[in-house]
Amino acid sequence: MTGETNRLSSASARGDLAEVEMLLQNGADVNANNEFGRTPLQVMKLGNPAIAEALLRANANPNVRDHVRGLTITHDAARDGYVDTLRVLMDYGADVNFLDNDGNLPLHLAAREGYLDVVQLLVGCTSSQQCILVRESDRRAFIKGSFLPQAFSVWNMAAGRISEQII
Template sequence: MSDELCRAAARGEIDKVLELLQNGADVNGFNQYKRTALQVVNWACPDVVEALLSAGAEFNIRDPVLRLTPLHDAARAGYIGSVQKLVLYGADVNLCDEIGNLPLHLAAMEGNLEVIRLLIGRTHGRTADPRARSAEGCTAGQLAHLHQKIEAAKYIEDYLRSSE
């Protein structure tokens, strides 16, 4: 049933996901590729993300290849609704992937401004540190500059100036 749940999550099929969960599908079960439903979910469907999270999906589980968490994937993809759900349920904004990137670093490289705002501007809970360096020694602002995401870089710089 795990493969079926993963397929439904990847397609964003909320009704099918709910049906499978109600019928006993293991929300943290692995599909044939050793991924859970939350690791393969369609990030454009925050309702599916929330259904998985409310059913107890492990939100800090790591991908077996690059050690990415679901928050890394959602932040990189720029789906603010899914990022909000993950953060609300307690996903750790300060976990690094295999090469030392925070979700914030990946969002900055892609220029996902809404995600950047959310990750560094939280008023409750832990906030992503915009001064943190990746394994290559770059901050989120520097990564945004390197990837020519000027608006994201400017926002991070302005945020740092205002927080001094």
């Protein structure tokens, strides 16, 4: 671990894109662990997709698991509703089918927290149950495959969470 690694992690956590890019240009190791055993991508400010993209362009591994709960950055972004960051992660190869230590996919965490936009994004990408989302128009979507009951269960959980917040 070097001082550059801690600086890159700190800049990522603060959302300081200019410093992240400068450190990467100067050769900071994008996959090195900081003093807490986490990579810059794992500690990044989730609401800043530009930070995620800068780290991923420099070959950050989007599938590193947290050593405590087995979470990936994809789990974190889904759980906290950061759909734009999640899209960037997926564009750079993040696997949305990893289970955490409790058996949760990122989809489950998004549904539990009521993030329908994240659920919509992930339900068509979660292949562990051969779920396929086929869009017929902008207004309708059909789910085909063996995942149908589970997909509606997750969707209903997310919708229920939203309505609880509204009431």
